[in-house]
Amino acid sequence: MWIPYEEIRKHHPDFRVKYRFYSENEGGRKATPFQGYRSDFSYDGDDIRITGIFAIHPEFEDANGKIILDSGSPVPLEGTARMWILFPHMRKEVHTKRVELGVIGYFMEGPKRVAVVEVIEIVGLHSNPNL
Structure with a gap:
């Protein structure tokens, strides 16, 4: 059973996204991940050799926008997720300046x-802890 990040971290997610996993033929994963998947994040247009990638983890939602609590089944190939910036100083120094509605990332x-x-919704990005 998944314990929502909001219970653990004691603040709201930073933002929400709609996502679509690439198929294996598109260069994506062989299998769909489960809740608790810890991918990193990059912004469209970035050269990751220069900018690097960012520690922002998804927490997947069901079709009704509720956190998926079953950590033993694959998440949907497409859907919505709450996004959690792991390093507060990066939230303040980088992401509050870059995350806005419509931003594309990976x-x-x-x-x-x-x-x-x-990005489909800004939630706690500007009010979550900075340090």
Whole structure:
């Protein structure tokens, strides 16, 4: 059973995205991940050799926008996820300046893009702890 990050971290997610995992033929994963998947994040247009990738983890939602609590089944190939910035100083120094509605990004596994995402809601990005 999954314990929602909001219970653990004691603040709201930073933002929400709609996502679509790439198929294996598109260069994506062989299997769909489970709740608790810890991909990294990159912004569309970034050269990750220069910017690097960011520690922002997804927490997947069901079709009704509720956190998926079953950590033993694959998440949907497409859907929505709450996004959690792991390092507060990065929230303040980088992401509050870059995350806005409509921004395109990617779930990353190392240098590999495995899903495309679009920011659909800003939640606690500007009010979550900075340090």
